[in-house]
Amino acid sequence: MTSQAETYEFQAESRQLLQLVVHSIYSNKDIFLRELISNASDALDKLRLESLRDSALEADTTDLHIALEPDPEQRTLTVRDNGIGMSRDEVVKLIGTIAKSGTAEFARKLKEARQAQDAEGSAALIGNFGVGFYSSFMVADKVTLVTRRAGETEGTRWESDGKGTYTLQTVADAPQGTSVTLHLKPEDTEDRLWDYTAEHRIRDIVRQHSDFIPWPVRLAKEGGTGEDGSGTERTTETINSMKALWARPQDDITEDEYKEFYKHVSHDWNDPLETIHTRAEGTFEYQALLFIPSRAPFDLFQQGARRGVNLYVKRVFIMDECESLLPDYLRFVKGVVDAQDLSLNVSRETLQQDRQIQLMHRRLVKKILSTVKSMRTKDAERYGTFWEQFGRAVKEGLLSDFENRETILDICSFASTHDDEQLTSLRDYKSRMKEGQEHIYYLTGESRARLENSPHMEAFRAKGLEVLLLTDPVDEVWVESVREFDGTPLQSIAKGQVDLDGEEDGKEGDAEREQQEKDYGPLLTWLAGTLSEDVKEARLSTRLTTSPACIVGDEHDVTPTLEKMYRAMGQEIPRIKRILELNPTHPLVTALREAHGRNADDPAVTETAELLHGMALLAEGGELADPARFTRLLAGRLAAGL
Template sequence: MTTATSKETLGFQTEAKQLLQLMIHSLYSNKEIFLRELISNASDAADKLRFEALADGTLYENDPELKITITFDQEAKTLSISDNGIGMSKDDVISHLGTIAKSGTAEFLGRLSGDEKKDSQLIGQFGVGFYSAFIVADRVEVLTRRAGLEPSEGIHWESEGEAEFSVESIEKADRGTTVILHLREDSADFADNWRIRSVVKKYSDHIAIPVLMEKQATPDYDDEGKEKPVEENTTPEFEAVNDATALWTRSRSEVTDEEYIEFYKHVSHDFEDPLSWTHNKVEGKLEYNSLLYVPKKAPFDMWNREASRGLKLYVQRTFIMDDAEQFLPLYLRFIKGVIDSNDLSLNVSREILQQDPAVDSMKSAVTKRVLDTLSKIAKNDSEKYQLFWDQFGQVLKEGPAEDFSNKEKIAKLLRFASTHTNSDVQSNSLEDYVGRMKEGQDKIYYVAAENFTTGSNSPHLEVFRKKDIEVLVFYDRIDEWLMGHMMDFDGKQFQDVGKGELNLGDLEGEDDKKEKEKLETENKDLIERVKKVLGEKIDSVRVTNRLTDSPACLVVGEDDMGAQMRRIMEQAGQAMPESKPILELNPEHSLVKKLDQESDEDRFADLVDILFDQSTLAEGGQLDDPAAYVHRLNKLILDLSK
């Protein structure tokens, strides 16, 4: 192998530099994961070659047996991981090894706290791949050539993991990539046969191509029992140190939990164990294997709609593509894993996948399998399900709008905060709520607010507390939108307690109804006076039976958008149709009684405006003129102090 003189020195992308330093320090306590990452990369390179060679068999270059080879030199303190996969061109090397070509990198770095333990978990979600080599090495070399290029187009990349790296052209006869790690003094134990073998067995036994290491010679003894010297210049023999079978093709009874966990880390590049998994083989009209994982933590880029997502797709155990998003709906985008079909064509593309009826059938079956897995967790381990919900609940709430056929299954998986538990933890299922409904109750009541505190203290809940009726507290931004796609559950209609005129049905006695009618008649003049003061600010004024402690509240019309949803849309810059609230008065409240007795019309107007503004604040709204509110309130306090 000869080197050319065209050596370039380039600087790392800023984000890559930050990640390098952070990773070296944060992951140092778990150094051996570097080998898992490098073997995983080598396996991916082999998969990609196999796929590209479907269209161009010459890429194999008369060497079709794909493999990964690990060698070491104890004296030189080096460790080398080689593959005969797809390899890299010069542009590939600069792009892949000099930058972090991943969307959301800046957002990821912005979430780092400086706490090494927390940050190391974040790094695990991000996936560090090749850069993990610098955990154990103070210098790393990469020798590579992309399959199909001339031997003279080989590339030598080198860096000490600081500010820069060098790239130069080399002559490289064989395709693929070799990563040479110059080990740090405190990591020299990785230049050891037993140590490397144990790590490969622990983390990479499931890799579907052989990981080869030099076969350990069996000692030979002479007649006197002395060990014979090993002959020099003998060609070393290599043997596979992993099982080299696709794990998803094996029977579930043959696979240990440890193997499932390590395979998850291989396909997801997550450092955390998965929360759960489901492994299934389907035979009949369609034939495929699926191995699906529920992660323990949400990826940092879960809300980035441009982020890659989906399953690894294989056809007849031949890798086809990463991130095949056609097999799961968007609301299950956090699921990781593999699907291996016997029915699809080897030359399948993303466009063909979108049109293939077999894909639709598999998507339907795989979706139901994931939902059934989540249902089992929810039924059998509420603590584990709560962990899942805290991470992925808001994404699952997208489901009823996207997946009508599974709406009922998804609805049973939803969790909400409630006045029953009086906690912002979303732990109450709709089945739990229906099971606790009072006799005669025919609706599922909820209140929507910006946060739990505002919602749980809403004046709209006063009559519900008085009658001991449970109300769900919605405070996720998606909740009101969700209700637009879920009209009922188990035959019970949903009812926003801040919308329309309150009707408690059979929960309201005849005496309550007669009392309300009486109050409406008695306060007719007061209602007209208040309407005159507020004018165009409101749609109407009426007395209410929903308040027990507050003097007034605002509600929206039965067919209008909820106040919280309206605020969200306006904050997003969405033009909204005009909508005026309804002011409801509690005529039994002492402030309202005093208001009715006020003869000074100017003072009456100030009191009405104060009540209106207080009602706006109580439901989480913002005042159009806060200074005027403060002025009126101060004036009232001064009048009272005279």
């Protein structure tokens, strides 16, 4: 029995998104058919897997296929599959509501692409944000979906014109699977649509975009003569090759076929940046066809985002988003892995303990990293695109993948004082190290401009020593655990003691430093006591040339930025006191030493000490504990000096 249709309104954000999808892409509207066929293929994969795992499932799996049924007279095109289908709740969740995580971000990025007149960028977002089904509204003014989940007795009908509402009703006679009927827009619209009911047009689209779908794609067409002689009998013809691309010899595959397969598995409209087609033979066998995208997905750094590659066993689909095959820092890689010896009943829970999965994981990671390393050597432009899009994610591997840490370091790029525009590798940094230099120097912070103006940079700039400028949040974390590269220690210029004279000039400055330590000893001891709430030590600096003071951390202290990150994540850590370093040649510091020597109890001396510490904090981008007091003290000292 069919129920009465119930009408629902899209949420405001969903209506906005639909309008953007419909009106923002003016080239190659064929994307809609590729997306619908891809969805149908996924439904067939899932039904076959479900039937293998559940012998009691009441589902017909004798002739799994995708049917394309054009009707020129009614101007409709139906894409039908007899796959897993959907329950009513799944229709509401997957089709009826668009407002999932990322919808607002999609709308913002799509508007930006429109304003920049970036048609290619607009199209890419359709796949990246998982709204491929709604691309149907680019060519249809109404879409009707009828579905019944395998094993259930009732189906669901969903219908919408894509403007503001949709209807839902329960239907009793729905066949297993899903049919999507597009009521095509009139041909005489402003942008004059292609005729998507024409057989030749449908053939061309399937051949170009969906030829490798592993299920038969059958085109219904007029032909033959009916029993009554009316000539209305419809015949079907399979119009795709159904060849598993990853199983074919590489020299038998064209670049265009690779590109189209990538778009199928990734739902990305851009071409891939790199294709990795590999196979392993011996004790265990597998074939893999992996792709590095040319653009990062919008949710690359969001929790719960889609990740992982599709897993097959002897060309039988097992699962999508198989996270066990690749580490999280390579979550942007898309593709297919086909194992020959795994059980068809393997589950997500048992994958992590499976020895063959672990071996495939190791080999695939090494293959991907070696491919990127080769890209860096042979094609700097493509590597530059890769690093711009995925560098932040790759550096996460420095924290988790100890086995490949050296390789990851070798493919990383960093900003450096050596060049204002070009990034550098650690290996290139080492090739430029000065004679006697024993460390790779770096500084972490929020931006390049802030780091370049940091007091910590002064002596390094004066001596011509190169410093890496690390501004990604992940940089604050990995430098705490990575101590060296290729035998050369990494050293933060904002932590620990830095003996630059020892690096370049031997011990020539020892006598002068010893005298300075003697002269400034009383002041340093007094400062450590006076500022004990904020600092744990006061000492003379070898890293300052023009600033009076700076704040540094002990060698193993976490940085202030990392301390903030921990607190933002709800992890309470003890407050870390840092070290105040003074420039013994700066007039303010020498004047403070003299004033302290005359009268250490003078309030002006204490106020100057507080101001000196506050200025050092501000110079490195830190936050004052009491900005109002600092302002009052500064105003008072300025007035006294006039």
